[in-house]
Amino acid sequence: MEIELWSVVAEPEALALAGPGATLLTGTDAAFAVGADTLVVIGRSDSDAAMVLSEPFPELVEQRLAGMLRPAVHAFARLPGGCLALGIARDTELSYRRGALHDIRLRFETPIPPDLLGQATPGLDWLDLAGHDPVGAMERFIAGWYAGIEPAGELPAVTGPAPLRAFHRAAAGRPEVYGRSCRIFAEPLPGHPDGLLTFGQEGDGVFTLLMESQGADPRVFYDGLSDRLLPERERLAGYLLQATLARAAMDGPLGGMAFVDRPQARRVIAPLRRVPLRPMRWPSLFTRCYAGPGMVVVIGEDDADWYEMYVGVRQPGLLRRLRKLGLDWESFTDG
Template identity: 75%
Template sequence: MAVEIGLWSVVEEPEALALAGPGAALLTDADTAYAVGSDTLVVIATTATGTEMTLPGPFPDLVEERLGTVLRPAVHAFARLPQGCLALGVAQATELGYRRGALHDIRLRFEAPVPPDLLGRVTPGLGWLDLVGHDPAGAMERFIADWYGEAPAAKEPAHSGEPAALRAFRRAAAGRPEVYGVSTQIFEESLAGRPDGLLTFGQAGDGVFTLVMEPDRDDPRLWYDGLSDRLLPERERLGGYLLHSTLARAAMDGPLGGMAFVDRPQARRIVAPLRQVPLRPMRWPCLFSRCYAGPGTVVLIGEDDTDWFEMYVGVRHPGLLRRLRKLGLDWESFTDSR
């Protein structure tokens, strides 16, 4: 009897894979599972957008053989959730990206778009956005865990006298030294000794400015020292700033992504499928610097009251850069392989 699974239902992984039929070849890796049958292919992946799923290579030979031909089998797509596999329905392999002769990524487009009320369930890594308005420190911890993956065992730093948001940052960064940053750096320990009594907790990667904050406050105000002839206040307090700057470093410092100068229409196209992070704009790297996020993607757009913008993008896997490559941007830097 043929297996039938209703659209948007949640089933166990063996039941999902059984859609490929008896004798199907089962092929799995850390993030994706495939079942390749005689005329059907099942894929279970960790992320999807409302209309499509991008599968990063390398691919098992049998999957590449089936999807790389003109007559491609029907693909039944599932998103892996903590409670099982969510049926996304039948998908078509609409684009196959090759690099140096090898299949680099596959874009699957769903016949039926994912309903908005389910979208958050199939885009792990965006749940933190719902916390930003009332718990920016919690949002930051969830983003770091999602973006940087499982951290190696590390002792949590003990800084009991620091503000709660900075302690949350250090908890999340434990075992992940890259979280402390390159473009901007958060110090592993705040420094006292300034005549004005402020604490220094970070600096620009090139040393142009330092980051200073009020001492002994739950959520202190902070300033840039070096961007102006006097202390320049940041718009958010420490909790919001640490989240925003963590996102900015993901866009600016990661191994996959790039930087370009874009005009206003290009900026609108870039952020159209993304969600704006609901925080007031940072004052660096531009006077008005805003972050936008999507599944596996962070974009920083910086504006200095002009018609041109600085744009930085960081992604989790190369397939997410395909849309940006097609926009014809004049990239200052671009890296699409680790």
């Protein structure tokens, strides 16, 4: 098992680096996994060159680090959205006071990028709701991803089905939530020949988004992607969640777009979780969403050999892993 430097993973995945049968322990604001030849430490770091852990320590941790054959120490910094991989400690320094272990200082070969420390990375609590409550998932995602952007003032009353009203409440008038690639209108518009309501439009006007005028969770259609109306696979609630994720990946200030082959796509999404909804029909005919702490990836399949991929992140450091994959980026912005 290998976790790339500066990647953000869940705590169980970090602790699993110690190997099968490892002993899991906790200290003051830290967690440990002690394996046969590996010790994993999850703590907090305010320095770009070292992590300092404070007493008291589990006895087994002290025994292993004070022994003649010290294990390799894999360190992770605990963030709000997961655990940041700091790599293997180059040096482990134990400090004693009055015969008792007072602190442990871990030093690293590669300084920790300052922009990664103390960052508030949005978590994945919303993803647990996606399969059975896509509206709740959408609301939580927007609240976390756009937490630093103030609402745009008091909103007028919005009509339409409950999922659409929930989207507008969560968006709170912020242009960043409405995006550019495919906008949701402030009000659904009548007048379509089939009695459908128009509630959005692709950024360049290639298609409009339609929905049934009746029902709590109406069906969604594209007008302009085909010579006839093209139904979306998910109804409005699921569509709005996936469209919100797609805008985060396609329209955000940090991220990129690339065409990737199947092995490259697998490497990109390996540490991520798939959103458990049926594929969207845009921007590709089979478009799936994946997410990790502070990251959204949208991968579309139109061709058997190549995929259209969009990546959005909340922190520049989250792009370091992708930069190392050698992808041929059409666009890439990391701050």
